[in-house]
Amino acid sequence: MSARRVVITGVGVTAPGGVGTKDFWNLLSEGRTATRGITFFDPSSFRSRVAAEIDFDPEEHGLSPQEIRRMDRAAQLAVVTAREALADSGLDLTGADPHRVGVTIGSAVGATMGLDQEYRVVSDGGRLDLVDHAYAVPHLYNYLVPSSFAAEVAWAVGAEGPATVVSTGCTSGLDSVGHAAELIREGSACAVVAGATDAPISPITLACFDAIKATTPRNDDPEHASRPFDGTRNGFVLGEGSAVFVLEELQGALKRGAHIYAEIAGYASRCNAFHMTGLRPDGVEMAEAITVALAEARLNPEAIDYVNAHGSGTKQNDRHETAAFKKSLGEHAYRTPVSSIKSMVGHSLGAIGSIEIAASVLAMEHNVVPPTANLHTPDPECDLDYVPLTAREHRTDAVLTVGSGFGGFQSAMVLARPERSAA
Amino acid sequence: MSTAATRTVVTGIGIAAPNGLGTSDYWAATRSGKSGIGRITRFDPTGYPAKLAGQVPGFNAGDHLPSRLLAQTDHMTRLALVATDWALADAGVTPAELPAYDMGVVTASSSGGFEFGQGELQKLWSQGSQYVSAYQSFAWFYAVNSGQISIRNGMKGPSGVLVSDQAGGLDALAHARRQIRKGTQLIVSGSIDASVCPWGWVAQLASGRLSEGEEPDRAYLPFDAAAAGHVPGEGGAILILESAEAAARRGARVYGEIAGYGATFDPAPGTGRPPGLRKAIELALADAGVDAGDVDVVFADGAAVPELDRIEADALNEVFGPHGVMVTTPKTMTGRLYSGAAPLDVATALLAIRDGVVPPTTNVRPDATYDLDLITDEPRPTDLRTALILARGHAGFNAATVVTAA
Numbered sequence: 164m165s166a167r168r169v170v171i172t173g174v175g176v177t178a179p180g181g182v183g184t185k186d187f188w189n190l191l192s193e194g195r196t197a198t199r200g201i202t203f204f205d206p207s208s209f210r211s212r213v214a215a216e217i218d219f220d221p222e223e224h225g226l227s228p229q230e231i232r233r234m235d236r237a238a239q240l241a242v243v244t245a246r247e248a249l250a251d252s253g254l255d256l257t258g259a260d261p262h263r264v265g266v267t268i269g270s271a272v273g274a275t276m277g278l279d280q281e282y283r284v285v286s287d288g289g290r291l292d293l294v295d296h297a298y299a300v301p302h303l304y305n306y307l308v309p310s311s312f313a314a315e316v317a318w319a320v321g322a323e324g325p326a327t328v329v330s331t332g333c334t335s336g337l338d339s340v341g342h343a344a345e346l347i348r349e350g351s352a353c354a355v356v357a358g359a360t361d362a363p364i365s366p367i368t369l370a371c372f373d374a375i376k377a378t379t380p381r382n383d384d385p386e387h388a389s390r391p392f393d394g395t396r397n398g399f400v401l402g403e404g405s406a407v408f409v410l411e412e413l414q415g416a417l418k419r420g421a422h423i424y425a426e427i428a429g430y431a432s433r434c435n436a437f438h439m440t441g442l443r444p445d446g447v448e449m450a451e452a453i454t455v456a457l458a459e460a461r462l463n464p465e466a467i468d469y470v471n472a473h474g475s476g477t478k479q480n481d482r483h484e485t486a487a488f489k490k491s492l493g494e495h496a497y498r499t500p501v502s503s504i505k506s507m508v509g510h511s512l513g514a515i516g517s518i519e520i521a522a523s524v525l526a527m528e529h530n531v532v533p534p535t536a537n538l539h540t541p542d543p544e545c546d547l548d549y550v551p552l553t554a555r556e557h558r559t560d561a562v563l564t565v566g567s568g569f570g571g572f573q574s575a576m577v578l579a580r581p582e583r584s585a586a
Numbered sequence: 587m588s589t590a591a592t593r594t595v596v597t598g599i600g601i602a603a604p605n606g607l608g609t610s611d612y613w614a615a616t617r618s619g620k621s622g623i624g625r626i627t628r629f630d631p632t633g634y635p636a637k638l639a640g641q642v643p644g645f646n647a648g649d650h651l652p653s654r655l656l657a658q659t660d661h662m663t664r665l666a667l668v669a670t671d672w673a674l675a676d677a678g679v680t681p682a683e684l685p686a687y688d689m690g691v692v693t694a695s696s697s698g699g700f701e702f703g704q705g706e707l708q709k710l711w712s713q714g715s716q717y718v719s720a721y722q723s724f725a726w727f728y729a730v731n732s733g734q735i736s737i738r739n740g741m742k743g744p745s746g747v748l749v750s751d752q753a754g755g756l757d758a759l760a761h762a763r764r765q766i767r768k769g770t771q772l773i774v775s776g777s778i779d780a781s782v783c784p785w786g787w788v789a790q791l792a793s794g795r796l797s798e799g800e801e802p803d804r805a806y807l808p809f810d811a812a813a814a815g816h817v818p819g820e821g822g823a824i825l826i827l828e829s830a831e832a833a834a835r836r837g838a839r840v841y842g843e844i845a846g847y848g849a850t851f852d853p854a855p856g857t858g859r860p861p862g863l864r865k866a867i868e869l870a871l872a873d874a875g876v877d878a879g880d881v882d883v884v885f886a887d888g889a890a891v892p893e894l895d896r897i898e899a900d901a902l903n904e905v906f907g908p909h910g911v912m913v914t915t916p917k918t919m920t921g922r923l924y925s926g927a928a929p930l931d932v933a934t935a936l937l938a939i940r941d942g943v944v945p946p947t948t949n950v951r952p953d954a955t956y957d958l959d960l961i962t963d964e965p966r967p968t969d970l971r972t973a974l975i976l977a978r979g980h981a982g983f984n985a986a987t988v989v990t991a992a
Contacts, residue, residue, distance in 0.1 A: 208715055262850055262865050272727055273698070273749075282707045285788055289712030293633060294704075296788040304980060307781070307789035308696045308924075309728070310750045314981035318854040323862055326851035326983060327757050328749040330695065330728035338746060345764060351849075370710050370718035377723070434736040434745045436686060439658070439724045448742055451687060569724045570733025572745065 169344040170581055172421040173252025173409030175244040175358070176521045179215035179402055179508045182224060183247060187508075187518075188525045191533035192554045196507045198400045200385045201364065209369045211378035213385040215402035215509025216364060219243075230315075233302040235274035238312045240405035240514075241360035245316045252409035253421060254354060261323035265352035266316050268407075269329045269339030269359030271513030271568070272368065273309030279365040281306065316356060316407070324352045333473075333568030334432065335359055336406070336516025337576055341430035343410050353415055358407030359517035368401065375440060377477060387537045389510075391474035391503035392481050392549045394540035399475040402509025406517035413581060424524040428561070429460030429577035440569050442479050446487030449565060449573040453491035460577040462561060464492040467499055467577070469532050469557065471523045471564035472549075474503020475510050480567060485545045487565070487573075500557060502550040506536035516566045516574070523562040523578050532557045594763040595833050595992065596841040598677025598826030599933045600669035602778055604640030604819045604920045608672060613937050616945045617965050621919040623802040623817050629784050636796040638805050639782050640819025640921030658721040659734065660699025662780035662820065666731040667738055669824040670774055674739070677826040678838060679772065681739040688771040690743030691732045692762040693824075694754035694925035696979075697789070699726040700781035707785070735774055735824075743770045751979025752887070753849065755822065755928030756987045760847040762827045771832045776929035780820030790818055793980060795891055803949045806922075808888030808915050809895050809960055811953040816890045822926020823933040840992040841936040845972075846874025852982030863984045864901040867974065870986035871905075876972055878906050881988070883944050883961075885931040885975040888915030888922075898976065899956035908957035912966065916945040928977035932989060935973035939991045943967050 176183065179197035180190035190197060198215045206212035217240070221231045224243040231239065249256075256264055281303055285294040305311035313326045325346055329339040336359035343357030372378040379398035381388040390396035416423055433455075435448040457464060470492075473484055488496040504522045511518060526532050531554050538551035561579040566572075599609050604622030606612030615622070622640045631637040647656055647664040650671070656664070674681065681689060703726035709717040724730055729747045736745055744765045748757045755777045762775035781790065790796055797815035799805030806817040833840055848869025850862030871878060884906075887898055902913065916934055917923075923930060938944055944966040952960040971991045978984050 261853070261859075262862065266851065270749075271729070278703075279707065282704070282785060283711050285785070286708060286711060289708045289710070292708070292784060293630065294784045294788050296634060296791050299788050299792050301792060303789045303792035307700070307786070307792075308749065308751050308980060310696070310754065310979055310983060311981055313750065314851070314983070317851045317982075321854065321857075323851050323853055323859070323865075325757075325849040326750065327754065327849075328728075330747045330749050331732070331745070332724075332727060332729040335729075342746070342761070349764065366715060367707060367710055367718070367722070370715035371706070371720075371722040373715060374718050374720040375723055432744050432746065433687065434691070434733070434742050436736045436740045436742045438737065439730075439733055451742075568729075569727070570729040571736060572729070572733070 167348045168413040169347045169410055169427045170413050170416050171408045171424040171524055172411050172416050173248040174424060174521055174524060175247030175407045177240050177244045178404040178518055179217050182219060190507055191504055191522055192531055194534045194536050194553050196386050196536050198385050198388050198509055203364050210373040210380050212382045213388040213400050214364045215400055217403055233305060234315055235277035235306055236362035237270060237274060237360045238315045240362060241268055241312050242315050242319045244405040245319055245356055245407040248407040248409050249320050254409055256321050261321055263324055263353045264322040265324035265346050265355040266313050266322045266326040267329055267339045267343040267355060267357045268313045268316055269335030269513050269517060270309050270312055270361050271332045271335050272361055272363045274306035275363045275368055276365045277306040279367045312360060320356050322356060331572045332570045333512050334516055334566040334572040334574040335513030337566045337574040338432055340517060340520055341576060344427040344430060347410060347412050353412050355410045356407060357410050359514045360405035361512045361514040362403040363512050364401055364403050389476050389506045390537040391476040391506050391535055392545045393538045394542040396476045398477055400509040402511035404511045404514050404518055406521040423581060425527055425578040426581040428579040429456035431455035432572060432574040435571040435573060437571055442483040444482050444486060446483045446490060449487035449567060450490035452573045452575040456575040456577045460579060462577060464495040466561050467563045468559040469526055469562045470499055470501040471519050471562060472501050472503045473565050473567045474505050476505060482544050485547055496547055500532045500550045500555060501547045502533055502535045504533055519564050523564045526562060527559045530556060530559050592767045593830035594766045594827050594844045595830050596825050596936055597828050597833050597838040598673040600673030600824040601933060602642050602665040602669050602821045603930060604642055604821055607642055607644050616916050616919060616934060617943060619946050619948045621802060621948060623921050628782050634787060635798045636791060637800055638802055638817045641782060642821045658725055660702035660725055662778050663699055663730050663734055666778035667734060669778055670735050673824045673826050686740050686742040688743055689741035690765055690770050691735045691741055691745045691774045692758050693731045694748050694758035694777035695728040696751050696779050696924040697781045698728045699730055700786040701783035702726050704783050704785035750983040752924055752927055753977045753979035753983035753985040754925040756977045756985035757849060759844055759987060763844050766827060766829050771829060773827045774824060775827050776822060776824040777925040778822040779924040779926040782820050806890055806918055807950050808890040809952050809956050809958060810950045813890040813892055813895055817921040819921025819923045822923050823929040825929060842939055842992050843990045845990045846870040846988035848873060849985045861897050863897060864904050866984040866986040867901060867905050870988050874988035876988060880972050881911055881974050882970045883912045883973050885935055885973060886913050886915045887976045887978045888917055899958055903957055909959045912944055912961055913958045914944050914961040915947045918948045918950060928975060931975045932987060935975055935989050939970045942969055
């Protein structure tokens with residue numbers, strides 16, 4: 164193993180409830196929710212009509228008319244968020260070798276909104292099998308291939324090193340940052356602008372989650388519809404958003420006097436090799452990912468001060484995950500606070516893993532653990548400390564954050580203060 | 587560098603290509619210059635300005651996969667599952683006999699299961715949301731092939747999916763190598779891609795890079811003065827990557843080593859900075875610990891867009907000198923397969939090394955101003971040890987991989 168260590172020196176977040184890291188943390192620390200009845204289109208024909216939408220005006224956030232035209236909403240979110248992260252880091256790339264700066268952007272479903280809207284037009288409302296190219300927008304290729312997201316971010320920050328989109332379903336946001344950390348550790352880059360974005364609140368997404376009853380039908384109470392670990396939960400609430408970080412090699416960051424949020428101390432991804440959408444209740448593969456990530460971080464389970472859960476609010480997830488924590492952390496699983504911010508910002512598919520990394524480093528920054536909102540009714544099978552309803556002041560030096568997704572992917576990341584005693 | 591780290595070797599190849607289904611059909615066709623490009627048959631292309639594609643012939647998914655899987659998979663996933671079966675068989679690997687966490691899957695994708703997606707979008711907009719398939723949630727997304735391959739073969743190790751348009755195929759192989767260096771014994775990697783459906787076609791047309799030629803032999807002509815865009819295709823290759831130690835331990839036949847890799851992204855338009863392909867090549871050579879003079883043959887990206895061909899020729903001439911190395915683009919027989927293209931080129935390079943023959947860039951009369959030693963018309967028999975494979979993705983992704991003889 165190489166001795167290079169990777170730290171987060173810049174954070175940007177665009178999430179339901181506000182644009183920018185400050186609004187995001189205020190929402191989480193106050194335990195407010197940003198879920199609501201869908202406003203982007205008329206959802207009345209759908210089973211689940213709740214989502215966590217962002218009030219986002221790309222022009223207000225500095226994108227030009229042509230940038231807006233050529234980018235799907237997910238790309239717009241990523242570019243605005245990447246700019247916040249870069250500004251926050253104080254990293255000046257003008258003097259750097261741009262080939263040493265990489266970009267990794269996670270996304271589960273790419274330009275879903277753009278594709279859905281454009282399909283409707285070129286097919287004339289689904290009437291044409293042979294869809295009509297004369298009605299296509301000129302930048303439709305950018306929607307076809309979501310690597311355009313990484314391209315837009317690379318252009319926005321001036322990166323010319325390795326650039327890619329990481330697309331492992333709902334663990335994309337964790338895997339993208341894990342991938343970026345590996346690029347720095349192996350020496351392929353000295354800094355990476357890494358994060359994730361997704362903007363899936365579109366009829367096709369609602370339809371496919373309706374079809375498998377994965378999203379909640381709690382339409383009459385949208386503010387309280389996302390209820391991870393609560394005994395009455397009945398599916399997740401779709402969200403959107405982006406979080407982007409500046410990752411640097413530790414020595415370089417120290418040398419320039421950068422503010423260091425956290426070290427990416429350990430990361431691992433495993434597959435359950437079981438089912439594209441189903442989870443076995445024992446959570447062994449997620450437990451394996453956690454164990455490997457802890458080993459890479461050279462931390463014992465007892466060093467984990469907070470667990471940022473996947474906590475999607477489906478019964479199978481909440482039980483799977485609870486079992487995984489018990490298996491990997493042992494007795495400590497009962498002592499450490501565990502919470503799901505999806506209760507407040509919904510589940511933004513490939514983006515949420517990065518948004519949860521942001522929540523984790525902000526928890527370390529403030530020594531405050533965000534709560535699981537809407538958790539009123541205990542589920543006897545979920546018997547850990549899920550920090551119900553209100554945020555908690557809690558010394559937080561090391562965080563475990565996990566994700567689980569379609570395709571069977573299970574990922575875990577350990578974030579820690581670089582000056583921790585181990586190593 | 588690769589001597590210090592764990593060496594990563596290729597022990598199995600599974601191919602689904604427009605000019606041959608299965609490695610032996612593909613390689614026999616490619617060696618003899620036989621093309622798989624023709625008029626699109628999967629839908630009626632009459633109304634579209636581009637009418638040719640490379641389509642995989644003779645694939646009946648039901649011969650290879652259970653009906654349960656057929657209902658939930660796009661064409662490209664079926665091809666990928668079958669190519670994986672073939673690659674594992676070729677490597678002599680029975681996944682059930684290996685520890686589940688010691689096997690992972692790292693694939694590339696460019697557009698997911700787009701044909702499946704078109705069908706479900708049509709149901710949504712013409713019939714209503716309740717008609718959308720329960721499988722849509724995972725049949726079209728970019729992670730589908732890694733997920734389905736891991737499930738079918740019981741592989742629980744580190745896995746991933748990378749999307750960098752056509753460059754992604756090399757990025758995936760590099761990421762697979764990274765996982766092997768970190769200690770995983772075997773990774774299934776590569777990519778099969780396809781979006782030869784009307785909706786995919788319309789989206790590809792928007793790139794402005796599709797050839798509107800109607801003669802299969804004159805439509806995709808990289809490095810030719812008549813170059814006017816590319817013919818898209820479907821397919822690719824799945825490779826079995828293992829640590830050299832693991833392969834040796836089980837006495838596996840080794841095609842060659844994934845010895846070096848480099849990736850860059852082009853500068854933003856208007857900055858006046860040079861494109862990044864040359865840098866990617868230099869990084870790959872350095873990573874492999876070889877000099878330009880050690881490279882016997884280059885499998886070029888071959889965009890067949892004059893300005894992109896010029897950039898590629900310039901990069902090659904800067905690194906190797908004018909006419910300094912044999913160059914070929916056998917993609918002229920398959921079309922460009924998006925993320926499937928580069929893994930297929932890597933497989934082709936390994937077969938070329940094995941058999942001592944460079945497959946030709948068919949149909950092309952090279953423009954002399956490119957100063958390339960482009961192998962055209964006939965395969966060239968010659969001893970090969972080291973090959974460089976290049977791949978570029980739309981908007982500026984550059985990737986380069988060095989493979990060496992076993």
